[in-house]
């Protein structure tokens with residue numbers, strides 16, 4: 184099914200995608216692409232098993248794993264610990280979730296929490312291992328006082344019921 188999708192992109196995509204076609208073709212054939220500007224490697228399988236195997240330190244994580252309600256296992260404190268273990272010390276994680284439980288899971292792993300707001304866009308979370316300027320900072324200690332029942336999601340609470 185994935186190959187049909189790639190074929191569809193290669194045959195019917197608008198001309199704006201033309202420069203990307205060699206990249207799409209390489210990734211679909213080899214799960215890998217590299218040029219002077221970027222390197223793309225697709226790791227198949229459960230991210231909880233593949234992430235710990237990543238050897239090169241990561242700068243940016245785009246957390247797009249379906250919603251926490253639909254796919255809780257990739258939003259837990261343990262999952263963010265595993266991400267933290269492969270990141271550089273000034274890494275940034277961005278995500279559309281602004282839930283307190285998700286921010287707590289990141290905060291408990293040493294991330295500072297910020298909110299990204301822009302016109303015509305939903306608010307989103309930026310989590311950074313270094314303090315950032317020019318973006319709204321969220322004081323998570325204050326959040327915890329104001330919302331004492333909030334807690335991070337935990338892997339063992341979902342592992343048995345939801346296995347990807």
Ligand SMILES: C[S@@+](CC[C@H](N)C(=O)[O-])C[C@H]1O[C@@H](n2cnc3c(N)ncnc32)[C@H](O)[C@@H]1O
Nearest residue numbers: 227228229230231247248249250254256257347
């Ligand atoms: C919202 S989609 C992300 C789409 C992607 N960012 C894009 O723009 O094409 C979520 C993806 O996470 C993958 N996924 C969900 N749980 C996973 C897991 N435990 N391990 C690896 N991938 C998982 C799904 O297969 C799906 O492709």
